[in-house]
Amino acid sequence: MMQLHAGATAVSDDPLHAPRACDGRAPDVFRPGGWVPMRQYRESEPVDFAIVGTGAGGGTLACKLAEYGFSVVAFDAGPYFRPLEDFASDESEQTKLYWTDDRIVDGDNPLQLGSNNSGKAVGGSTVHFAMVSLRFRPEWFKSRSMLGYGADWPLDWHEMWSYYAEIEQALKIAGPVTYPWGPPRPRYPYRAHPLNGAARALAKGCEALGIKWTETPLATLSAPRGLARPCVYRGFCVTGCSTNAKQSALVTWIPRAIAAGAEIRDLAMVGRVEVESSGLVSGVHYHRDGRWRFQRARNVVVAGYAIETPRLLLNSATARFPNGLANSSGLVGKNLMTQSNQAVWGRLEQEVRSYKGPPSLAITEHWNYEDRGKDFFGGYSYMSQGPLPQLWANTLFNARGLWGNSLVEAMKDYNHVVGLKIVGEMLPQESNRVTLSEEVDQYGLRIPRITYSWCDNDKRLIDHSLKFMRRALEAVNATDIWIQDDDTCHLNGTARMGSDARSSVVDADCRSWDIPNLWICDGSVFPTVGGANPSLTIQAIACRTADRIRALARRGELEAGSARPSIHRCSIEVQRL
Amino acid sequence: MNRPAERDLIAMAGIAASGLALASLLSSSSARVRPPRWRLAAPGRNRSSNPETVKAARRLNRAAGTLAASVLADSSVEHYRGSFKNKAMYTPLLVSALTLATSLHGTADMRPLAHKARDATYLLAAATGLVGSGFHLYNVGKRVGGFSWQNVFYGAPIGAPMAILLSGLLGFCSERVREAHRTRPRIFRLPAGRAIAAVTGAGLLGTTGEAGLLHFRGAYHNPFMLLPVTLPPIGAALLMSAAGGGPGRTHRFTRWWMRLLTGMGFAGVGFHAYGVSRNMGGWRNWSQNILNGPPLPAPPSFAGLALAGLAALGLMKAHPDA
Amino acid sequence: MHERRDRYPGYDVLAKWSGPSWNDKTRDVITRRLSIAPEPRFFTRDEYETVVAIADRIVPQPAVRPPVPIAALVDRKLAEQIMDGFRRPGVPRDGEAWRRGLKALNAESAAAYDKRFAELPEALQDKLLRAAQSGELKAAEWGGLRCEVFFKHRLGRDIVLAYYAHPTAWSEIGWGGPASPRGYVRLDLDERDPWEAAEAKDGNDATARRSNRGVR
Structure with a gap:
């Protein structure tokens, strides 16, 4: 029955302990043990762009800039995985995808980090994200002037709509044939996945309450694409996809970036x-292979997500910028926004077995687009859920307080559990922020301290959603209904974009107001978060930023030396080794 | 019948039987020159009296059999996937197996006489197709979301039972053609060749709809997926024009097109096998990918219809007024 | 203690070990996990004994099967410095938090009952743990570590995660287990693939048992 053959697969290299992308090659994510050729740049010669982070922001931008002919080096603190051979079907093992470096959390509602919001791998959090790929509601880009809360974005939704379409194509998003909310959008490139039991329950609840629902647009393939196989509904999405069905940055933007000459x-x-005496940045100090190194660059893009981005800017303080880089507004690290992630759980007489398929196959954005009947600002969507056993057991223990026999018995109902969970908008508050602690991490860098407290509006939104979802579960005859009221997800803010240097950190092009060759391109730039998962919007902003950089370069408005993309593309032979 | 092991066996048997039968149908047609001994001997006086109607009838049997084989294999796989939740889900397996056997019998039968058991079986097949369509419509409609894309994609395939209906209709036509050794071959007082051409054309359009829907579900990710939604409608148009056109035409292009469709139907199995291999784990993960990948037995239904089209054209050639 | 009945009689997720649901990487990881011996590397003997006693109360296990070595699984995680990566002010890093919490729990036990935690009867162990859960323990040994924070975010979390990382627990709850390259085909309500656990319905074990025996 069971053969113990430890070490049957001789793993030649351990991505967690030795860098893989070196010697002119990078791992081929589509072939076990495979490699692709990769251009490399000298540290002493400035590259056009040094990008810190390779997730939804940095990975996308690295690809686009390289394809536009700029020389690009993108750094990631995490390992370079080949999902087909490195990912186990196991929750514990796959915690290797998460950012679990030391961090302090405080405030009235300290955040839970790690698994559900930060990744440490090439591809960033997209390696373990739930693949939910939603567009923002157009009004959210002007929430201050149109809806009366938060802050306006310096972006126009019409323009964003075309970038959304570009991303949806690039990731072959599998979505419904027609989307029930918002202005028209092009058809999703791939068809929606079949619903699982949990999604079916969400749909029934929505129909009973008279609101619309749809299949969630997901960045996982419903048909083959090149060397990537379609989804097999194994259900381990948020612990890393071992089939490459998930269209993470690791298997989409990064291979494209490398093919276009990025390192x-x-x-x-x-x-x-590093900041020069001229007041411009000149490169980045980075730790690799056991020592500190320096890469010269004409431009630096920080794309480390809403905690590491402000941490790096604050840790880079100099005599000239004693409060950290790009921080003349004093807003770096402030206005951190997570999204509320509360749930209502229950038990169905039928077998749900929600461990099958992507966790959130069905969604309703009703309360993102409907403003009547709300006693709060902002909106929320809610989705069907599919927690794996460890996550579910910890939810029962942590949020429901079960242990002992009551926990063991409750766990035996695992296959009957049904749940609905929101992604809810939280309002920006300056008091929710990332600062530096006095303690240091394994690199000797000061660790971040993340302070978070919900405001009254946040609580009213959560309350509204929990009442509504309870009705939705009652409508499908769920029993034993209970509420998980303390979870949060996604991180945004901390380097907001705006149209005024005094009230924002970067402009609409993600360029810092203070240092013209320092850019920030990730969820940090969000002035508000909306009630939708942010990854699609982060990628859309990255694509827009790349287009803007190209336009600025053509007009000679980039910093000295980077006025024109260096011509190097023809020197790259893109063929498999 | 609820035990998984037995369900496995039934599904496997269904697939195997349809494969074997298909092979023997095709081999019996290729051995046209010297009929093997086991063929039912025709009474001598009729053998020469009207060979064209019998030939056309046997070709129709073969077409009906090809369709039935496709249905047997397809419903085995799909209803196994549906865990035979409803006992009625065994019906198409039984009926298509019966239709297949009947068609084999008909293909081998040289006599210019309709056969009561064959007639009855073909009518049963047609009825099964109609009832099955009703079942499938009901199944889709009762799901949350009703007749939404989600349910049309992933619920019971609405068009699938039509294949057994077509098999039954073609078989029924075959019997009418076969017994028309003294009069002009007619079906419901219509000229038989033209009627069959029209039915086949409509069948091609319906099957195109089914392929179109499922290939849309697959987002036409491979350009070859466009073939079964472009070639068959042209074939349907050619058949319709043959059905409506004046006598005395040879329909060479139409016949050539039908052969093309036959080839496409069988090549489709190869394409679908490639599709299965492109899923995670490929053929090693067959227990999932046969069910989740493109359906292997579906494309030959195009071949079955194209063979029926050839039979109709042959009949029209032999009987210009048929 | 009430009687435990198998909800998924005869189901063993390890029966799928050589089938298409498990790949090499998963087999490597689980092989390592199953080979963990029930003895401490990170904890001291005394600490380990206390963790064993706590784990018995947080996730009680039936006597009829070999127990999941929960304490050893927690121990290895700490030894390998696999951390959550976030903690509240005043809370030490994971391993140090464990040491301090265990010391404090034993101090509470000694103060109240003049015994080490592991020597208490189950009812008193439960009583102490409930007091920790609701934040009532205030012994000096806790330092800046609040007992309810330790209980919820360290002690209980690590133990629960350790138990449900074990194939024995997966079989107990009827989870499909590792799934790659093969995932699932039948996804809807009340649908089940032949390679998933069958649940005993209406006290009828036999049908489920027969089906579970065929799981590969």
Whole structure:
């Protein structure tokens, strides 16, 4: 029955301990043990762009800039995985995808980090995200002037709509044939996946309450694409996809970036952005292979997500910028926004077995687009859920307080559990922020301290959603209904974009107001978060930023030396080794 | 019948039987020159009296059999996937197996006489197709979301039972053609060749709809997926024009097109096998990928219809007024 | 203690070990996990004994099967410095938090009952753990570590995660287990693939048992 053959697969290299992307090659994510050729750049010669982070923001931008002909080196503190051979079907093992470096959390509602919001791998959090790929509601880009809360974005939704379409194509999003909310959008490139039991329950509840629902647009393939296989509904999505069905940055933007001449440096932790006496940045100090190194660059893009981005800017303080880089507004690290992630759980007489398929196959954005009947600002969507056993057991223990026999018995109902969970908008508050602690991490860098407290509006939104979802579960005859009221997800803010240097950190092009060759391109730039998962919007902003950089370069408005993309593309032979 | 092991066996048997039968149908047609001994001997006086109607009838049997084989294999796989939740889900397996056997019998039968058991079986097949369509419509409609894309994609395939209906209709036509050794071959007082051409054309359009729907579900990710939604409608148009056109035409292009469709139907199995291999784990993960990948037995239904089209054209050639 | 009945009689997720649901990487990981011996590497003997006693109360296990070595699984995680990566002010890093919490629990036990935690009868162990859960323990040994924070975010979390990382627990709850390259085909309500656990319905074990025996 069971053969114990430890070490049957001789793993030649351990991506967690030795960098893989070196010697002119990078791992081929589509072939076990495979490699692709990769261009490499000298540290002493400035590259056009040094990008810190390779997730939804940095990975996308690295690809686009390289394809536009700029020389690009992108750094990631995490390992470079080949999902087909490196990912186990196991929750514990796959915690290797998460950012679990030391962090302090405080405030009235301290955040839970790690698994559900930060990744440490080439591809960033997209390696373990739930693949939910939603567009923002157009009004959210002007929530201050149109809806009366938060802050306006310096972006126009019409323009974003075309970038959304570009991303949806690039990731072959599998979505419904027609989307029930918002202005028209092009058809999703791939068809929606079949619903699982949990999604079916969400649909029934919505129909009973008279609101619309749809299949969630997901960045996982419903048909083959090149060397990537379609989804097999194994249900381990948020612990890493071992089939490459998930269209993470690791298997989409990064291979494209490398083919276009970008270099990826894995296990490379950037600790400081260097500022010259001219007041411009000149490169990044990074830790790799056991020592600190310096890469010269004409432009630096920080794309480390809403905690590591402000941490790096604050840790890069100099005599000239004593409060950290790009921080003349004092807003770096402030206005951190997570999204509320509360749930209502129950038990169905039928077998749900929600462990099958992507966790959130069905969604309703009703309360994102309907403003009547709300006693709060903002919106929320809610989705069907599919927690794996460890996550579910910890939810029962942590949120429901079960242990002992009551926990063991409750776990035996695992296959009957049905749940609905929101992604809810939280309002920006300056008091929710990332600062530096006095303690240091394994690199000797000061660790971040993340302070978070919900405001009254946040609580009213959560309350509204929990009442509504309870009705939705009652409508499908769920029993034993209970509420999980303390979870949060996604991280945004901390380097918001705006149209005024005094009230924002970067402009609409993600360029910092203070230092013209320092850019920030990730969820940090969000002035508000909306009630939708942010990854599609982060990628859309990255694509827009790349287009803007190209336009600025053509007009000669980039910093000295980077006025024109360096011509190097023809020197790359893109063929499999 | 609820035990998984037995369900496995039934599904496997269904697939195997349809494969074997298909092979023997095709081999019996290729051995046209010297009929093997086991063929039912025709009474001598009729053998020469009207060979064209019998030939056309046997070709129709073969077409009906090809369709039935496709249905047997397809419903085995799909209803196994549906865990035979409803006992009625065994019906198409039984009926298509019976239709297949009947068609083999008909293909081998040289006599210019309709056969009561064959007639009855073909009518049963047609009825099964109609009832099955009703079942499938009901199944889709009762799901949350009703007749939404989600349910049309992943619920019971609405068009699938039509294949057994077509098999039954073609078989029924075959019997009418076969017994028309003294009069002009007619079906419900219509000229038989033209009627069959029209039915086949409509069948091609319906099957195109089914392929179109499922290939849309697959987002036409491979350009070859466009073939079964472009070639068959042209074939349908050619058949319709043959059905409606004046006598005395040879329909060479139409016959050539039908052969093309036959080839496409069988090549489709190969394409679908490639599709299965492109799923995670490939053929090693067959227990999932046969069910989740493209359906292997579906494309030959195009071949079955194209063979029926050839039979109709042959009949029209032999009987210009048929 | 009430009687435990198998909800998924005869189901063993390890029966799928050589089938298409498990790949090499998963087999490597689970092989390592199953080979963990029930003895401490990170904890001291005394600490380990206390963790064993706590784990018995947080996730009681039936006597009829070999127990999951929960304490050893927690121990290895700490030894390998696999951490959550976030903690509240005043809370030490994971391993140090465990040491301090265990010391404090034993101090509470000694103060109240003049015994080590592991020597208490189950009812008193439960009583102490409930007091920790609701934040009532205030012994000096806790330092800046609040007992309810330790209980919820360290002690209980690590133990629960350790138990449900074990194939024995997966079989107990009827989870499909590792799934790659093969995932699932039948996804809807009340649908089940032949390679998933069958649940005993209406006290009828035999049908489920027969089906579970065929799981590969």
